[in-house]
Amino acid sequence: MTDYRDMWQDLGMDLETHDLLCAALPQSFGDIYLTQENRPEGMAFYDFVVSEIHGIRPAELVKLKEDGGKVFGTFCVFVPDEVVVACGGAVTGLCGGSQFWVPEGEKVLPSGMCPLIKASLGAHFGKTCPYFSVSDVYVGETTCDGKKKAYEILGADKQTYLMDMPQMKRPQDYEKWTGGISAFARMVQEVTGVELTAEKLGDAIHLINEKRQALARVHAARKADPLPISGKDVLLMTQIAFFDDPARCAQMANALADELEARIERGEGVFPKGTKRILVTGTPLAIPNWKLHHIIETSGAAVVCEEICTGTRYFEHLVDESATTLEGQFQALSDRYMQNNCACFTPNPGRVEDIVRLAREYRADGVIDCNLKFCTLYDVEKSSVAAALEQEGIPCLALETDYADNDSEQLRTRIGAFIEMLG
Amino acid sequence: MLGIGIDIGSTATKVAVLNEAGELVRTEVRPTGFSSVEAAEGVRTLLEEDGCLAQPHAVVATGYGRVAVPYADKVVTEITCHGKGAARLFGGDGVVVDIGGQDTKVIKLAGGKVMKFVMNDKCSAGTGRFLEIMADRLAMSQTDLARMAREGTPTPISNMCTVFAESEVISLVGKGEPRENIANGVIESVVARVATLVLQTPGSPYFLTGGLCENDYVVERLGAKLEASVTTCPEARYAGAIGAALCALELG
Amino acid sequence: MEESKLPSTFEEFNDARKASFMKVKEFKDAGGRLVGFLCSYTPLEIIDAAGAASVALCGTSNETVPTAETVFPANLCPLVKSTYGFALADKCPFTYFSDMIVGETTCDGKKKMYELLNELKDVYVLHLPQGQQRAYEADAWYQDVKLFKEHLEAYYDIVITDDDLRAAVCRRNRLRQALLDLYGLQKLTPSATTGMELVSSVMASTFSFDIEAYAAQLEELVAKRRAAYDAGERPVGADRKRVLVTGCPLGGVMNKVVKTIEDNGGVVVCSDDCSGERTSSMMIDPEAPDILRAISDRYLQIHCSVMTPNDGRMENTLDMVERYHADGVIESILTACHTFNVESARMERAMESHGVPYMRLETDYSTGDVGQVETRIAAFIETL
Numbered sequence A: 001m002t003d004y005r006d007m008w009q010d011l012g013m014d015l016e017t018h019d020l021l022c023a024a025l026p027q028s029f030g031d032i033y034l035t036q037e038n039r040p041e042g043m044a045f046y047d048f049v050v051s052e053i054h055g056i057r058p059a060e061l062v063k064l065k066e067d068g069g070k071v072f073g074t075f076c077v078f079v080p081d082e083v084v085v086a087c088g089g090a091v092t093g094l095c096g097g098s099q100f101w102v103p104e105g106e107k108v109l110p111s112g113m114c115p116l117i118k119a120s121l122g123a124h125f126g127k128t129c130p131y132f133s134v135s136d137v138y139v140g141e142t143t144c145d146g147k148k149k150a151y152e153i154l155g156a157d158k159q160t161y162l163m164d165m166p167q168m169k170r171p172q173d174y175e176k177w178t179g180g181i182s183a184f185a186r187m188v189q190e191v192t193g194v195e196l197t198a199e200k201l202g203d204a205i206h207l208i209n210e211k212r213q214a215l216a217r218v219h220a221a222r223k224a225d226p227l228p229i230s231g232k233d234v235l236l237m238t239q240i241a242f243f244d245d246p247a248r249c250a251q252m253a254n255a256l257a258d259e260l261e262a263r264i265e266r267g268e269g270v271f272p273k274g275t276k277r278i279l280v281t282g283t284p285l286a287i288p289n290w291k292l293h294h295i296i297e298t299s300g301a302a303v304v305c306e307e308i309c310t311g312t313r314y315f316e317h318l319v320d321e322s323a324t325t326l327e328g329q330f331q332a333l334s335d336r337y338m339q340n341n342c343a344c345f346t347p348n349p350g351r352v353e354d355i356v357r358l359a360r361e362y363r364a365d366g367v368i369d370c371n372l373k374f375c376t377l378y379d380v381e382k383s384s385v386a387a388a389l390e391q392e393g394i395p396c397l398a399l400e401t402d403y404a405d406n407d408s409e410q411l412r413t414r415i416g417a418f419i420e421m422l423g
Numbered sequence B: 001m002l003g004i005g006i007d008i009g010s011t012a013t014k015v016a017v018l019n020e021a022g023e024l025v026r027t028e029v030r031p032t033g034f035s036s037v038e039a040a041e042g043v044r045t046l047l048e049e050d051g052c053l054a055q056p057h058a059v060v061a062t063g064y065g066r067v068a069v070p071y072a073d074k075v076v077t078e079i080t081c082h083g084k085g086a087a088r089l090f091g092g093d094g095v096v097v098d099i100g101g102q103d104t105k106v107i108k109l110a111g112g113k114v115m116k117f118v119m120n121d122k123c124s125a126g127t128g129r130f131l132e133i134m135a136d137r138l139a140m141s142q143t144d145l146a147r148m149a150r151e152g153t154p155t156p157i158s159n160m161c162t163v164f165a166e167s168e169v170i171s172l173v174g175k176g177e178p179r180e181n182i183a184n185g186v187i188e189s190v191v192a193r194v195a196t197l198v199l200q201t202p203g204s205p206y207f208l209t210g211g212l213c214e215n216d217y218v219v220e221r222l223g224a225k226l227e228a229s230v231t232t233c234p235e236a237r238y239a240g241a242i243g244a245a246l247c248a249l250e251l252g
Numbered sequence C: 001m002e003e004s005k006l007p008s009t010f011e012e013f014n015d016a017r018k019a020s021f022m023k024v025k026e027f028k029d030a031g032g033r034l035v036g037f038l039c040s041y042t043p044l045e046i047i048d049a050a051g052a053a054s055v056a057l058c059g060t061s062n063e064t065v066p067t068a069e070t071v072f073p074a075n076l077c078p079l080v081k082s083t084y085g086f087a088l089a090d091k092c093p094f095t096y097f098s099d100m101i102v103g104e105t106t107c108d109g110k111k112k113m114y115e116l117l118n119e120l121k122d123v124y125v126l127h128l129p130q131g132q133q134r135a136y137e138a139d140a141w142y143q144d145v146k147l148f149k150e151h152l153e154a155y156y157d158i159v160i161t162d163d164d165l166r167a168a169v170c171r172r173n174r175l176r177q178a179l180l181d182l183y184g185l186q187k188l189t190p191s192a193t194t195g196m197e198l199v200s201s202v203m204a205s206t207f208s209f210d211i212e213a214y215a216a217q218l219e220e221l222v223a224k225r226r227a228a229y230d231a232g233e234r235p236v237g238a239d240r241k242r243v244l245v246t247g248c249p250l251g252g253v254m255n256k257v258v259k260t261i262e263d264n265g266g267v268v269v270c271s272d273d274c275s276g277e278r279t280s281s282m283m284i285d286p287e288a289p290d291i292l293r294a295i296s297d298r299y300l301q302i303h304c305s306v307m308t309p310n311d312g313r314m315e316n317t318l319d320m321v322e323r324y325h326a327d328g329v330i331e332s333i334l335t336a337c338h339t340f341n342v343e344s345a346r347m348e349r350a351m352e353s354h355g356v357p358y359m360r361l362e363t364d365y366s367t368g369d370v371g372q373v374e375t376r377i378a379a380f381i382e383t384l
Helices: A005-010 A015-034 A043-051 A056-066 A081-086 A099-105 A115-126 A130-134 A145-155 A171-192 A198-223 A231-241 A246-266 A291-297 A326-337 A349-361 A376-392 A408-421 B036-050 B078-090 B128-137 B142-151 B162-174 B179-198 B216-226 B234-251 C015-029 C044-049 C062-068 C078-089 C093-097 C108-117 C135-156 C162-187 C195-207 C211-230 C251-263 C277-281 C291-300 C311-323 C338-353 C370-383
Strands: A071-074 A090-093 A137-141 A160-163 A276-282 A301-307 A366-372 A396-401 B002-008 B012-018 B024-031 B057-062 B094-099 B104-110 B113-119 B206-209 C033-037 C052-056 C100-104 C123-126 C241-247 C266-272 C328-334 C358-363
Touching (some): A005 A015, A005 A056, A056 A130, A160 A171, A198 A301, A231 A246, A291 A396, A291 A408, A408 B078, A408 B113, B002 B078, B024 B036, B094 B179, B104 B179, B142 B216, B206 B234, C015 C033, C015 C093, C033 C044, C044 C135, C078 C108, C195 C266, C241 C251, C241 C311, C251 C266, C266 C311, C338 C358
Parallel strands (some): A276 A366, B002 B057
Antiparallel strands (some): B012 B024, B104 B113
């Protein structure tokens, strides 16, 4: 393994604390991932990335900065990567997915808040994540109360650009978001010093579309029975896609998809045919949050689809590539991003429709609606999801958890009972 | 052959043995104590002494300590077991309310099968543990708590959190509030939390299983809160173990 | 007109509740229009101009929280749960008889609650921007306010003219001035009335059907208190510590926070919640060339922690501390209100950097923590 300590030092990180984090990850990754049988060979790339998760990609980003590029750290799938890529910048996901960062976050935030937000601020203020340290600008958005106010705290410490997200989906809200993307593009041009042209943005749109299609291919392979890949492995691929270079991400996902499609042809699977199939919906599962998938897949079922931000919401819907002016492209971007059915919208009937549609497409036997503790949006929307699924005759289990491991036995009981209930 | 069900709960370990005809031939309840491994070993000794293990048999373990039973042929979650056990005791259609030591479960049954279930949040308000802690704090047994509660007038205990509720009880004691009234408040608080959970999955009739089924006052108050009759019986305490024993018979 | 029906559970109500149901029923049966709302951002002049009475429906009682929890998570703001619970249980006459309820996209809890409330009542949701400073936010809000006006016009089959709006502005300004004069009494040292009287008067103003009559009543109250003060009456002892209360709406925690402060050697000299002093002080020019724009601009400037950035709130609170000679600031936060909760760290910093004692209090509508709250408030006042 390469030694990245100098780089981390240069990034101003807290090396001692960071060492503790680095020491814990291989164990948990090994227990959760490397114990699986018959994994696709294509997962080797992702295992490698995890083994150097705070080294290899941050080093690339440092290099990009040395060459004059800028790094934009984002927390939400509403932020249009295309604009940054078109200006020669890189986007990196920043959502914190580990309990490790939570106590540090609680120094600046109330404890009664979503662990993702606490972990993210903890990673920033604790200086224990190179993706935060390497970012030139953070990009926030007004999706939920917690993040909205947390960005004010982050913004006091590093340049943070905030996008005012529409809260509804009326025609005028699509227009508003077009305006929001256009304002974002002005900021990105200022920061990168690169002038955005329709040609550059067109290329970036094409590139990100290819990435989406590649991710979609891997996900589509999960419609098969037996499953050619575990839910855990697909989750890992999706999580890493938030950090990776988009072209390489597409290439690796396509290679994995080739392998999975060959497996399907051979009827080869990682679980016995007929294993109960679960669709997961709810709040994001940021790396290294693998708890839910691990419990499901060691309780006799398999995850076949994630209707979450680190799942279908990340790659579904392509941006229309026919526009030739920036204005038209901003609109095309808005049209695509506004199709995301996050619970931050009101009303949000699209999410329930998505869940039902995906449950059918992926032949799910049941749905697990799991949200992070203190996420008001998803917590309140649960009753609507449950009612709709009941009407469709799809069994549904609602869960709430955080990043701590102390509820894993309770979760195991609930999930185990749910799987038993499925027959 | 015998179907043996072992339900290792957080407070008590319950055992039920069914004969080939499915008749309940033996029940046992004992405190789980500190270690569920030891509780499981204790049950093994008991079953050996009874000669149960000498006959052809199958063992199913359930409850939070279910993985601590090395001689079990299968583990099944307590939700499925309580559903099955209640269906056997009360019939296959209705809503099972199980007030356990650390979890309260509400299980909707149709045709004897679990259709849906909800459980309490991570915390212990509205569980048996809540009553246990409050009874301890008031220096009385749970039976006395129920008896006293019947004589008291309600003093609201409104805290959702057991730890805070305990300090609320302490401050009521400090104010000189009669123990009867506090006891009444404690039971009302548990019943209210349970009722709120039940009403997320309403549907009658209601069956109460778990350790509180012999607590007449709780049964009565729960019925009043739900505005419906709540049925229970002494065997309902073993519902989880009976369900596990039924699962064991199916293995045969 | 068809006579309106009473809830099926009416007979179980106590006499006071029965009476208020009958009162609202009479109003409706006489052809009265009734619009419910929750938030200070709701442009009330438009409802006034539609000839409708507007009533605040914010739940302020723990009574209906358990009812709401059969649908909502326990871990949610009590105001949101209480409001929904009243609607679900048919226990609030205003909610029950309102023609429609006006919601707004302020916080996560309310935003999602309206979706479920919409299953029980007609709900119209205003799209509130999440900030006030970006140029397009004021424009977008103006458009939404306009849509709201059109919605009311279509709903009641009426036309709302600019003159109607200007007249409504004049009436609202008068009420605001009356409230401001009431606050003015508290600037005196010692203050001329209690915080309980102040805060409950402000609250009452949000559900009086006839705002002119209520303004007149307030003017009278202010004159009376002022005269008594001038005559040497001192209802509030000079030794009382002067407290400014900020944070979440106070309606549901009046006794727990305001009364407890005043029972423990303090007096509330100013309130800085959403219907507090600053909100009352924001007048609208009735002669403004575009009256609808003047209305929408006024409302968007309200300081609520749902806005980002919201630096103006901290600055204003500091200014109030000075004007009202406050000895300390208590911030009252309702459980699970993320925006005020997170912002409280900034409020604390703003106060402490100016040497203003500050205490943050998180509570809900239940009586469970009354003892703890009292201890904390009493201890805070002792430190002043």
